[in-house]
Amino acid sequence: MQKRYNKPTTVNDKEQMPNLIANLDDLSDVRATDMTYIQLTYKSRIYMASVYVPENRKVLAYQIADIMTAQLATTVIVKALRRGDEPLYVHSGMGSQYTSALFESTLAAVGIKHSYFRKGCPYDNARIEICHLLLKR
Structure with missing residues (x-):
């Protein structure tokens, strides 16, 4: 097992935005998108965003x-749009x-609706979270 590190966070004071894909x-x-960090050494990390x-x-x-x-x-x-992928929702x-x-x-600009998962609830975006978890392990 890997030693746990303090996770980086960002602050956002916006009210909860709508989850358009819930139903x-x-x-x-x-298309789901998220960022994760990858720990390189005790004090250095890189960030990966994915679609x-x-x-x-x-x-x-x-x-x-x-x-x-x-x-x-x-x-x-x-990058995803350049591959010809044009979803209705991100x-x-x-x-x-x-x-x-x-x-x-x-x-x-390309007519894509933006859906948000709930604050503090990673289960709304569980599929991409699991993908990132597998990559880290």
Whole structure:
């Protein structure tokens, strides 16, 4: 087992945004996105953002960076869009990267609706969380 480290967090004072996919039966037009950290040494880590297809459990795009920014979150969405993937919904957390003007305007420019999982409830985005967990192990 790996030793647990203090997880990095971001602060967001926004009210809870809507979860548009909570009652969907068909997830074929949904893409989940999230960021995770990968511990390199005791004091250094990198961050990976990814776009995930919940229906067939595939990672469409990912990007690695030294810092967790809105640009990192947006880059993976743009990569997925360049592959010809145009979902109706992108489901993400409520971190400052995903509520940023850059991220929101990128989705709005191509007509994608933004769905959010509830604050403090990783189970809403469990599929991508498990994907990241498997990668870390």
